[in-house]
Amino acid sequence: MVRKPTLVAGVDSSTQSCTVVVRDAGTGALRRTGRASHPDGTEVDPEVWWDALQAAVAAAGGLDDVAAVSVAGQQHGMVVLDADGEVIRPALLWNDTRSARAAEDLIAELEPGDAHRPGPTAADRGGGSGRAAGRTAGAGRAPDRAVDLAAGRAAWAAATGSVPVASFTVTKLRWLADHEPGNAARVAAVALPHDWLTWRLAGSPGLDRLVTDRSEASGTGYFDTARGTYRRDLLGLALRRDDAARIVLPRVLRAGEAAGTGDPGLGLGHLVLGPGAGDNAAAALGLGMGPGDVAISIGTSGVVSAVSPHPVADDSGMVAGFADATGAFLPMAVTLNASRVLDVVGRLLGVDHGELSALALAAAPGAAGLTLVPYLEGERTPNLPGATGSLLGLTLASATRENLARAAVEAVLCGLADGLAALEDVGAPVERVRVIGGGARSEAVRRIAPTVLGRPVQVPEPGEYAADGAARQAAWALAGTVDPPSWRPAPSRTYDGEPARHVRERYAEVRHRHVASPHAR
Numbered sequence: 001m002v003r004k005p006t007l008v009a010g011v012d013s014s015t016q017s018c019t020v021v022v023r024d025a026g027t028g029a030l031r032r033t034g035r036a037s038h039p040d041g042t043e044v045d046p047e048v049w050w051d052a053l054q055a056a057v058a059a060a061g062g063l064d065d066v067a068a069v070s071v072a073g074q075q076h077g078m079v080v081l082d083a084d085g086e087v088i089r090p091a092l093l094w095n096d097t098r099s100a101r102a103a104e105d106l107i108a109e110l111e112p113g114d115a116h117r118p119g120p121t122a123a124d125r126g127g128g129s130g131r132a133a134g135r136t137a138g139a140g141r142a143p144d145r146a147v148d149l150a151a152g153r154a155a156w157a158a159a160t161g162s163v164p165v166a167s168f169t170v171t172k173l174r175w176l177a178d179h180e181p182g183n184a185a186r187v188a189a190v191a192l193p194h195d196w197l198t199w200r201l202a203g204s205p206g207l208d209r210l211v212t213d214r215s216e217a218s219g220t221g222y223f224d225t226a227r228g229t230y231r232r233d234l235l236g237l238a239l240r241r242d243d244a245a246r247i248v249l250p251r252v253l254r255a256g257e258a259a260g261t262g263d264p265g266l267g268l269g270h271l272v273l274g275p276g277a278g279d280n281a282a283a284a285l286g287l288g289m290g291p292g293d294v295a296i297s298i299g300t301s302g303v304v305s306a307v308s309p310h311p312v313a314d315d316s317g318m319v320a321g322f323a324d325a326t327g328a329f330l331p332m333a334v335t336l337n338a339s340r341v342l343d344v345v346g347r348l349l350g351v352d353h354g355e356l357s358a359l360a361l362a363a364a365p366g367a368a369g370l371t372l373v374p375y376l377e378g379e380r381t382p383n384l385p386g387a388t389g390s391l392l393g394l395t396l397a398s399a400t401r402e403n404l405a406r407a408a409v410e411a412v413l414c415g416l417a418d419g420l421a422a423l424e425d426v427g428a429p430v431e432r433v434r435v436i437g438g439g440a441r442s443e444a445v446r447r448i449a450p451t452v453l454g455r456p457v458q459v460p461e462p463g464e465y466a467a468d469g470a471a472r473q474a475a476w477a478l479a480g481t482v483d484p485p486s487w488r489p490a491p492s493r494t495y496d497g498e499p500a501r502h503v504r505e506r507y508a509e510v511r512h513r514h515v516a517s518p519h520a521r
């Protein structure tokens with residue numbers, strides 16, 4: 001009798017869509033996929049993610065014959081739950097910049113003495129001491145602008161591994177406290193998109209059954225990434241609550257640790273649930289990344305991430321010191337403007353992605369001096385949440401469709417090249433660079449990337465690497481082994497090209513002038 005292979009599923013609940021892959025647990029071979037769209041917007045009712053997940057599962061042929069599932073998701077989104085487990089308000093996503101001012105306030109409020117708080121925090125024991133915790137109790141204190149922001153940035157980097165920006169959960173919680181104090185007072189638990197979806201798959205049991213993993217916890221802004229412990233004093237500081245010890249935070253599972261089983265009431269009782277991960281950490285697992293490997297993901301966000309055996313803490317805020325899904329670290333630089341820049345320029349030109357790519361490749365490097373500063377949604381790296389975009393260098397000669405298409409591709413890649421340089425500056429090992437995400441489907445992106453980055457890039461065959469990583473994690477949780485299963489890495493093609501230094505130099509100069517100008521904001 002031929003034994004049926006064991007199947008596992010991986011979910012990627014990303015900004016624009018939900019993707020499900022079903023793979024062979026032993027070999028990693030792809031069996032089925034399904035996809036459903038998410039709505040536009042930076043404020044979303046989590047229920048739509050649940051609906052999309054179910055639609056994507058159905059499109060992937062269901063989970064009846066699947067033994068384990070794990071969920072990867074867009075990072076940082078604030079899902080606040082009341083004591084009954086009900087969502088208090090729509091989630092604020094990673095690309096919602098309304099909490100930019102809150103980020104600045106929080107930076108100003110943390111002092112160097114608050115950075116280290118080893119072991120269980122005072123707040124964990126139900127009390128509060130020290131300056132940060134004291135300010136928690138003294139909720140409402142206006143931030144002192146005289147406090148040195150540089151010292152605050154250093155204190156946050158030392159405390160959590162990252163300097164908070166509007167994307168981080170901690171700043172969204174401060175925004176909630178300042179703008180919706182009634183909602184902030186009702187918060188009984190804070191989850192991230194993937195934590196919440198895993199909890200829903202388990203049947204929405206008690207809040208104490210919420211789980212997460214290091215990669216996600218490290219993106220909250222209230223987790224000490226190097227030590228692997230929550231900083232409840234920072235949670236209380238953000239929410240202006242002195243009872244932060246009572247707020248439920250998802251239990252942080254070990255890499256590969258099972259999160260229990262699915263809900264029998266939903267027909268999922270046979271499923272082992274994996275711990276899940278942030279989408280970038282899941283993609284690293286899906287690509288089989290190790291130290292020296294870098295992934296450049298061109299999705300809604302532009303992400304440059306590298307696996308590092310050591311934690312990273314960058315005071316400048318260019319690099320976020322996150323964790324990965326295997327027990328190591330995943331420092332990353334993240335831009336807000338990536339694939340959507342190509343989408344919008346394609347729309348302006350009235351062309352689809354293929355035609356946009358052909359136009360860009362028909363122009364010369366540097367687009368005859370036409371340079372796009374692509375801050376169409378503000379920007380996160382560098383931290384310019386209020387910035388706008390700009391197109392400079394228009395002349396009778398440069399104003400062509402080809403040059404505009406090229407300027408868009410070069411702009412996205414220049415932002416990512418700056419991120420790669422920032423990772424190298426903080427000592428992240430950089431040996432092999434791979435380009436993934438929806439934007440990597442563009443021939444122009446693939447061919448122009450090595451010229452802008454100044455090094456060859458590998459482009460794995462088009463795939464759903466975050467969902468694949470989640471599937472590998474599901475197989476890992478099912479096997480209960482120390483290491484994840486060995487799956488054959490996806491074949492990739494190497495792209496190389498003559499470095500075009502002038503493109504980055506011109507971009508840097510134009511960007512600098514634009515950001516300094518009063519018209520930029």
Ligand SMILES: Nc1ncnc2c1ncn2[C@@H]1O[C@H](COP(=O)(O)OP(=O)(O)O)[C@@H](O)[C@H]1O
Pocket residue numbers: 014015016017298299300301339340342343353354437438439440441442
């Ligand atoms: N051939 C292509 N060229 C450029 N961009 C593309 C192409 N195909 C898809 N995209 C873009 O990629 C994005 C989706 O990529 P994805 O990595 O799934 O994003 P996310 O994870 O943020 O949801 C969309 O903005 C889409 O328009």
Ligand SMILES: O=C(CO)[C@@H](O)[C@H](O)COP(=O)(O)O
Pocket residue numbers: 014015016073074075076094167219278279280299300301302303334
């Ligand atoms: O905020 C970050 C990482 O810090 C983003 O990378 C989100 O995780 C969203 O990812 P995509 O939907 O663009 O893949």
